[in-house]
Structures are given as C-alpha cells and as structure tokens.
Amino acid sequence: MNSGELLERSLAYALGSVAGVVPGSLGRGTPCGEWDLGELLGHLDDALEALHEGLTGGRIGLFPGVPGADPACAFRTRACAVLGAWAAGPPAETVLVGERPLDVRVMGAVGAVEIAVHGWDVAQACGRPRPIPVPLAAELLPVARCVVAREDRGERFGVPVAVPAWAGLDVRLLAFLGRLDSSPGAGKGEGGCRPEARG
Numbered sequence: 001m002n003s004g005e006l007l008e009r010s011l012a013y014a015l016g017s018v019a020g021v022v023p024g025s026l027g028r029g030t031p032c033g034e035w036d037l038g039e040l041l042g043h044l045d046d047a048l049e050a051l052h053e054g055l056t057g058g059r060i061g062l063f064p065g066v067p068g069a070d071p072a073c074a075f076r077t078r079a080c081a082v083l084g085a086w087a088a089g090p091p092a093e094t095v096l097v098g099e100r101p102l103d104v105r106v107m108g109a110v111g112a113v114e115i116a117v118h119g120w121d122v123a124q125a126c127g128r129p130r131p132i133p134v135p136l137a138a139e140l141l142p143v144a145r146c147v148v149a150r151e152d153r154g155e156r157f158g159v160p161v162a163v164p165a166w167a168g169l170d171v172r173l174l175a176f177l178g179r180l181d182s183s184p185g186a187g188k189g190e191g192g193c194r195p196e197a198r199g
Contacts, residue, residue: 003108004086006143007051009136010112011079014044014119020126021072030125031179032118037125041071044118048078051111054095054104055085062098109143116140117177131181137170144176 018041026038035043054060086108094101116132117140123130132140148157158178163171171181 003105003112006112006136006139007086007108007115008083009133010116010119010140011083013130013132013136014115014122015076015079017119017123017126017128017130018044018072018075020123020128022126025126026071028125031121037122038071040118040121040125041075044115044122045071045074045078047111047114047118048075048082051082051107052078052085054097054102054107055082055088055090058091058094059096060098060107106147110147113140113144113147117174117179120174120179120181129181132170132173134168134170137168137173141169141173141176144173148177 021037021041026036026041028037030037030040032040050060090104093104095104095107096102097107116136120130120132161175161178161180163175163180167175174181
C-alpha cells in the first residue's frame with residue numbers, strides 16, 4: 001500500500017464533498033451527532049494541520065489550533081499544503097505524536113481513513129450523498145480494522161453497524177466506523193464520532 005497515494009485519493013474525494021458546502025449551511029447536522037457541519041469542517045482542517053505538522057516538522061502536537069472563519073476554504077487550502085508536503089518528503093521515517101513515535105506511512109494511512117470518512121459525512125450533511133469509491137474503500141477498510149480499537153468506540157468512532165452480506169466495501173467501511181449509508185443504491189457495487197483532542 002502506498003500511503004501517499006491513498007492520502008491523495010482520500011483528499012480528492014473529500015474535496016469533492018466540501019465543494020457542496022454553501023453559505024449558510026454550517027449549522028446543519030451531520031452523521032457525527034455531536035458536531036454541526038462547521039464543527040466537522042473544523043475537525044477536518046485540524047486533522048490536516050496535524051498531518052502537515054508531522055510531514056514538515058516531524059512532530060504532531062496534542063491540541064488543535066483555532067479554526068478559521070471559513071472552514072471549507074481552510075480545508076481546501078490545507079489539503080493543498082499537505083499534498084505538497086508529502087510530495088516534498090517527510091523529514092524522517094517516524095513522527096512524534098506527543099512523545100510517541102509513529103511511522104509516517106501509518107500516519108498517512110490513518111489520515112486517509114479519517115479524511116475519506118469525514119468527507120462522506122460532509123456530503124451527507126450537504127444533502128448531496130457521495131459514496132466512497134469502492135476501490136478506495138477496499139484499501140481503507142483493512143487500515144481501519146487495524147487501527148480502530150475497542151477503546152476508540154464511543155470516543156473516536158461509533159459502534160459498528162450491521163450490514164447485509166451483499167453490502168459493498170464502501171458500506172462495510174462506513175458501517176465499521178458506526179455509519180449507515182441509506183442512500184439509494186448504496187453499497188451494491190462489487191466488492192458517531194465525538195470531538196476529541198489529538199492522539
């Protein structure tokens with residue numbers, strides 16, 4: 001798995017979702033019951049800020065920065081910065097999250113999961129559902145299964161949702177992270193989160 005490519009594809013998907021954000025919509029509810037759309041976009045921007053810190057400075061702080069006035073614009077700007085930093089190459093093979101070392105490839109893959117799934121949340125909140133592309137979901141699902149532990153449930157991700165045996169990998173990814181895609185035709189192809197400090 002190429003973490004940089006996975007991150008780039010997740011960002012491309014999320015950017016497409018953020019394009020649906022219109023003025024006056026930031027108070028809308030989201031699949032993340034504790035956040036409205038503005039707060040969700042602020043969290044996404046913070047996730048990108050953390051990735052950028054790791055890629056450029058080799059260390060991720062444990063507390064988020066102050067969100068900007070236009071979170072959709074901030075997300076687009078930060079996404080470009082993260083892609084540029086990844087292309088330039090990280091300063092080392094590991095980054096420090098607080099005082100704990102983390103392989104930069106793992107950081108990129110975990111970031112890709114969060115960005116893609118929250119990109120789906122944004123699209124749902126905008127009333128413009130966009131399924132996560134099945135090939136992307138196929139690569140993100142094993143990452144999610146490796147990194148989301150029991151103790152993350154209820155704090156970082158919702159309780160897994162049951163889906164039919166025929167559900168596609170996109171629906172399985174969402175369900176594993178506590179979301180149910182009920183849009184027409186969802187998951188027929190082949191194949192709640194809460195605010196938190198970083199870490």
